[in-house]
Every structure is written in C-alpha cells, then in structure tokens.
Amino acid sequence: MDLILSGLHILLDWQILLAIPVGLVVGIIVGAIPGLTSDLGIILTIPLTYRMEPTVAILVLLGIYVGGTYGGSITAILINTPGTSANAASLFDGYPMTQKGEAFKALTMALYASTIGGLLSAFALLFFAPPIAKVTLLFGPAEYTALAIFGLSVIAGVSNKSILQGLIGACIGIFVSTIGLDHISGTMRFTFNNLQLRRGIDLIIALIGLFAISEILMKAKYNPKTDRKIVSASEITGNKVTKEEYKRSRKPIAIGTITGIIIGATPGTGGGLAAFIAYNQTKQMSSHPETFGKGEIEGVAASESANNGACGATMIPMLTLGVPGDGATAILMGAFMIHGMVPGPMLFKEQGDILYAIMLGLIVVNISLWFVGKFFTRFYAHITRVPFELLACIVLTFCAAGAYSTNNSLYDVYYIFIFGILAFFMRLMDFQLVPVLLGIVLGPLAEMNFRRALILSDGSLSIFVTRPISLAFLLIAFFSVLTFAIKNMKEAQKERIQRRT
Amino acid sequence: MKIKYNSEMLSGALFSIISGILFLLIPSQIVTMEKSSINAQTVPKIALGGMFIFSVLLLLQGIFFKPKQEIVFDQELYASRGFKDAIRTAIYIGIIIVYMVLFKVLGFIGSSIYLIFAILIYYGARQKSYYIIALTTSALVYLIFAVGLHISLP
Numbered sequence: 001m002d003l004i005l006s007g008l009h010i011l012l013d014w015q016i017l018l019a020i021p022v023g024l025v026v027g028i029i030v031g032a033i034p035g036l037t038s039d040l041g042i043i044l045t046i047p048l049t050y051r052m053e054p055t056v057a058i059l060v061l062l063g064i065y066v067g068g069t070y071g072g073s074i075t076a077i078l079i080n081t082p083g084t085s086a087n088a089a090s091l092f093d094g095y096p097m098t099q100k101g102e103a104f105k106a107l108t109m110a111l112y113a114s115t116i117g118g119l120l121s122a123f124a125l126l127f128f129a130p131p132i133a134k135v136t137l138l139f140g141p142a143e144y145t146a147l148a149i150f151g152l153s154v155i156a157g158v159s160n161k162s163i164l165q166g167l168i169g170a171c172i173g174i175f176v177s178t179i180g181l182d183h184i185s186g187t188m189r190f191t192f193n194n195l196q197l198r199r200g201i202d203l204i205i206a207l208i209g210l211f212a213i214s215e216i217l218m219k220a221k222y223n224p225k226t227d228r229k230i231v232s233a234s235e236i237t238g239n240k241v242t243k244e245e246y247k248r249s250r251k252p253i254a255i256g257t258i259t260g261i262i263i264g265a266t267p268g269t270g271g272g273l274a275a276f277i278a279y280n281q282t283k284q285m286s287s288h289p290e291t292f293g294k295g296e297i298e299g300v301a302a303s304e305s306a307n308n309g310a311c312g313a314t315m316i317p318m319l320t321l322g323v324p325g326d327g328a329t330a331i332l333m334g335a336f337m338i339h340g341m342v343p344g345p346m347l348f349k350e351q352g353d354i355l356y357a358i359m360l361g362l363i364v365v366n367i368s369l370w371f372v373g374k375f376f377t378r379f380y381a382h383i384t385r386v387p388f389e390l391l392a393c394i395v396l397t398f399c400a401a402g403a404y405s406t407n408n409s410l411y412d413v414y415y416i417f418i419f420g421i422l423a424f425f426m427r428l429m430d431f432q433l434v435p436v437l438l439g440i441v442l443g444p445l446a447e448m449n450f451r452r453a454l455i456l457s458d459g460s461l462s463i464f465v466t467r468p469i470s471l472a473f474l475l476i477a478f479f480s481v482l483t484f485a486i487k488n489m490k491e492a493q494k495e496r497i498q499r500r501t
Numbered sequence: 502m503k504i505k506y507n508s509e510m511l512s513g514a515l516f517s518i519i520s521g522i523l524f525l526l527i528p529s530q531i532v533t534m535e536k537s538s539i540n541a542q543t544v545p546k547i548a549l550g551g552m553f554i555f556s557v558l559l560l561l562q563g564i565f566f567k568p569k570q571e572i573v574f575d576q577e578l579y580a581s582r583g584f585k586d587a588i589r590t591a592i593y594i595g596i597i598i599v600y601m602v603l604f605k606v607l608g609f610i611g612s613s614i615y616l617i618f619a620i621l622i623y624y625g626a627r628q629k630s631y632y633i634i635a636l637t638t639s640a641l642v643y644l645i646f647a648v649g650l651h652i653s654l655p
Contacts (some may be wrong), residue, residue, distance in 0.1 A: 168555045186543045187540075221590065421597075
C-alpha cells in the first residue's frame with residue numbers, strides 16, 4: 001500500500017499530466033495510418049525521451065502504445081483497412097456499419113470499448129500481475145499450438161457461406177506465412193532465389209494489400225454521378241450510440257476484456273489474436289449471431305475491448321518475469337532499460353515506487369484515451385464525406401508510403417499491390433478474406449510451437465492431449481467448430497425446404 | 502459458344518492448379534538438411550496439400566451441387582453492361598500496376614502525380630479542387646515521412 005501511495009505521489013506531476021495526452025495523440029495518429037504501427041511510433045519517440053524523468057518517459061510511450069492500438073480501429077471502421085494488425089477483427093462489423101451510415105456510432109463504440117478494456121487491463125496489471133504471470137508460465141509449445149488452433153477455429157464462424165472457401169483461404173494464409181527464412185532450421189522456403197523474400201512477408205504488408213488495396217479495386221465500377229451519397233455533417237455526428245446499444249454491449253465488452261487480459265498476458269500472442277477469439281466467442285454466445293458481420297455494434301465492442309484489454313496485460317510478463325509479451329512490449333522493455341530499470345522480479349523491490357507510478361499512470365492513460373479519442377472521433381468520422389475518387393488517391397499514396405516505410409523496401413510496395421489484386425479476385429469469387437488473415441497471423445505461432453512440441457515429445461502427437469491446458473483449448477476449438485457446423489447445416493436445410501415450397 | 506459456370510467451379514479449378522504446382526515445387530524450393538519427419542517442409546506441405554484437397558472439393562461442389570449461370574459469347578455479350586464494367590475494371594487494375602512500376606522509376610512524388618491524375622480522370626472528376634487536395638496531401642505524406650519520421654521515400 002505504501003508503494004501505491006508513493007507511486008501516486010510521483011504521478012501527480014504536471015509533466016506527466018501533459019505527457020500522457022501528447023503520447024496518446026501521437027499514438028492515435030500513427031495507429032490510424034495503415035502501415036505505421038504503435039511499435040514504430042514508440043521506436044521513433046524513444047530518443048526524444050532520453051532527457052525525461054523515467055516515469056514521464058515511460059508514460060509517453062505507453063500513451064503511444066494504447067493510442068496506437070485504438071487508432072488502428074479508425075481506419076478499420078472507415079476504410080476497411082486496420083491501421084495495425086490488432087484491429088483486424090474490428091473491420092468485420094466496423095466497416096459494414098460505415099457502409100450503413102453509422103461510422104460515428106462505430107467509432108464511438110470502438111473508443112468506449114477500448115477505454116473500458118484498457119482500463120480493466122490496467123487494473124489487472126496493478127492488482128493481479130504476479131498470479132496471472134504464474135498461470136501463463138504453464139504455457140509450453142503444446143499449449144501455444146492448441147491456442148493457435150483455437151484461434152484458427154474462428155474460420156468456422158467467419159465462413160458463413162462456404163466452409164471450403166474459408167479453409168482454402170486459411171491454407172493460403174498459412175502458406176504465405178511460411179515464405180522466407182525458417183527460423184527453426186534456417187532453411188529458405190519459396191524464396192525463388194530472391195534475397196528480398198528471405199525475411200518473408202510482413203503481416204502489416206499483407207493486411208494493407210488484402211483489405212485496403214482490394215477495397216479500392218472493388219470500387220472500380222463506382223460512378224461518382226450516380227453512386228455518391230451526399231451526407232450532411234449533422235447526419236454523421238447525430239447518429240449516436242443509444243442507451244440500449246451501450247447496455248447490450250456490456251456482455252461483449254466483458255468477454256473481450258477478459259479474453260484480452262488472458263491472451264495479452266500470454267507471451268508471444270498479442271491483441272490481434274485476442275480480438276479474433278473475443279469476436280468469435282461473442283458471436284457464438286449471442287442470441288442473434290446472424291447479425292454479426294453485417295454491421296453489429298456488439299462485434300466492434302468485443303474486438304476493440306479485447307485488443308486494448310491486451311495492452312496492459314502484455315506488460316504483466318514483461319514487468320514480473322522480464323519476458324516481453326509482443327513486439328511493442330519488447331521495445332518498451334528496451335525503453336525501461338534505457339531509463340535504468342531492468343524489468344523482472346527485482347524491479348518491484350528496487351524501484352517499486354516508480355513502477356507503481358507507471359502502473360497507476362496506465363490507468364490515467366486509459367481514462368485520458370476517452371477524452372482525446374472523443375475529439376478525434378468527431379474529426380475522423382467526416383472522412384466518410386470525402387468523395388471516393390479523392391479518397392482512393394489519398395489512401396493509395398498513404399498505403400504505398402506506409403508499405404515502403406515498413407522495411408525501406410520497394411518490394412513491400414509491390415507486395416501490397418500483388419496481395420491487393422489477388423484479394424480482389426478472391427472477393428469476386430465470393431471468398432472471405434478473414435481466413436487468409438487468420439492463417440497469416442496464426443501460421444507462424446502454430447508452426448513454431450507444433451514443431452517444438454513434437455521435438456519435445458519425440459514425434460508423439462499425444463503431447464497435445466495429455467496436457468490439460470492444451471486439451472482444454474483443443475476441446476473448445478472442436479466444440480466451437482461443431483456448433484457452427486450444426487448451425488450452418490440447419491440453415492442450409494431450412495433454405496432447401498424454403499426453395500422447395 | 503456457351504459456357505455454364507459458377508464461382509465455386511472457377512475458384513476450385515484455379516486454386517487446385519496453383520496449389521498442385523506449388524506442392525510439386527516444395528522439394529526444389531525447400532531444401533532442408535533436417536533428418537526428422539517434422540521439418541521445414543511439413544507445414545507448407547500441410548497448407549498446400551490442404552488447399553489442393555479443399556479446392557478439388559470446391560470444384561466438385563460447384564459442378565454437382567451449386568446452380569450455374571450461363572454465358573454466351575456473342576455480339577450481345579460484348580455490348581452488355583457487364584462486359585463494359587469488366588473492361589473498366591481491367592483499366593483500373595492497369596492504372597495501379599503502372600503506378601507500382603513507376604514507383605521505382607519516378608519515385609514517390611512522380612508516381613503519385615501520375616496516380617492522382619489517372620484515377621481522377623478515370624472517375625471523370627472535373628473539380629480542380631480535387632486535384633489540388635490530392636496533390637497537396639501526397640506532398641504532405643512525403644513531408645510527414647521524410648521530416649517527421651526520418652524515412653526518405655524514393
């Protein structure tokens with residue numbers, strides 16, 4: 001308790017109260033630009049924090065992390081392009097809401113869910129960090145493989161029309177994720193002797209191509225004279241989230257937050273996976289699953305609370321064990337070290353007051369997110385009023401610049417267009433792109449841990465069913481797929497009967 | 502000439518060919534020294550093998566179980582709205598491919614100027630303000646990346 005009070009004392013500094021909104025603004029802007037992630041924002045800001053007090057410096061960076069995770073939802077909702085991979089699940093319902101003229105409503109719900117998810121995650125970090133860290137330490141390669149398979153079971157939920165097309169998409173995604181250097185054996189895979197392909201294809205590059213470029217191509221038939229809808233400013237901001245919608249979003253936010261905290265606290269996973277799982281669980285537990293994917297506000301609430309719910313939780317293994325949970329926390333760990341703090345069990349003993357100031361500061365960061373985000377939401381919602389022909393030019397140039405900046409490579413610019421054209425043809429053939437994305441996201445996690453688990457078990461597959469956590473994940477995945485399969489069969493049967501009558 | 506088809510048949514045939522070819526390329530594209538049965542080739546084999554099986558199933562589903570649409574290659578088809586839309590889409594994809602090529606040759610600013618004019622002309626935009634806004638934005642993007650983020654675009 002003394003440490004919390006002394007942490008609170010450190011926190012009540014004008015520099016900190018100024019630094020947090022600055023970090024959030026930078027994070028939201030960076031997160032909302034496709035191709036730029038909060039990781040990049042943190043890296044670029046670290047040199048500017050050298051002369052700052054450690055608490056101020058870390059809270060600026062945390063502001064960027066939290067703001068970036070929320071900011072990525074803005075473009076996911078408005079232009080069908082997640083700014084960061086953590087926001088990929090937000091486009092399932094976010095973009096359809098924009099198409100229905102409910103962009104402001106979707107943005108507000110994303111902000112609300114992000115704030116609640118982030119806030120509860122920050123409280124979890126403050127009060128439950130050591131016990132949560134102990135549970136996640138039980139995760140070995142078998143558990144990670146089962147977790148990835150559990151994540152892949154989402155395919156059943158998002159392939160409403162054709163499970164075969166969903167499975168083909170997932171296979172394409174997994175195959176793409178294997179291109180480049182195999183990190184276990186050092187073998188080159190499908191590089192066609194091209195050195196540029198050695199590092200593989202970045203997730204964010206695939207995301208930009210799959211969603212942003214294909215979306216622009218899908219509008220090739222757009223005719224500004226007949227297809228343009230003129231919407232007034234008041235119409236956009238007047239469409240607010242109703243009390244009833246806030247009320248029914250409570251359950252999705254609770255599911256999202258809990259999923260975000262558990263997945264986020266598991267090293268090597270991240271907010272993207274949490275959002276997919278939370279979305280799938282919410283859809284499964286909903287009394288109206290058929291509305292998901294068509295602009296259901298609960299879908300936005302679940303995915304956004306999950307990815308921001310993971311933000312604070314990813315700090316748990318980092319602060320308690322010295323193990324970074326994802327890319328952003330690995331960079332943050334570096335920032336901690338630069339400012340003279342070595343994350344790990346000793347940190348609580350040696351610099352407990354500063355650490356508690358930072359953990360309490362994360363709560364302030366999430367509360368501030370609501371106010372800073374409110375301003376941005378109002379501003380960004382008007383993007384939907386920009387004529388499409390103009391928006392296409394801006395989005396394409398932004399995407400090309402963002403892709404190039406990922407690795408300073410022209411090849412990444414080529415990849416986004418190649419992925420975009422491939423995704424465009426897949427969409428023409430009624431394919432959903434989400435399974436492809438899931439394959440790319442979960443492929444490396446599944447492959448690496450699958451191979452490690454089999455090395456540990458001397459090639460025996462029984463390792464996946466003899467470990468309780470692994471078995472639990474596999475069973476949940478199995479029943480999840482089974483539920484969707486039965487539901488789809490019943491619907492198909494109903495349709496057949498209707499057609500006959 | 503008449504053709505009966507559906508999207509399942511098209512995608513099933515296309516992806517079974519692609520996955521089949523890629524599967525055959527595995528030994529030459531993944532040369533591994535590992536001796537265990539689970540190695541660098543395992544997951545690509547599972548992914549491409551799975552893709553091939555599911556594509557064949559999709560093709561069969563399209564042939565036997567799904568309703569088909571008929572397309573007749575005659576003068577009427579070439580005059581139809583659908584055909585004109587397909588040509589327009591091909592032109593649009595062409596604009597983007599040329600942008601991709603010009604990005605290397607002309608750099609970010611040069612290729613962006615081409616893209617902005619090409620897209621706005623494609624959509625028949627006559628408002629000067631659109632051209633000015635789009636050009637200013639791409640200049641701003643260049644400045645944000647070069648000055649703000651210290652990333653020099655080509």
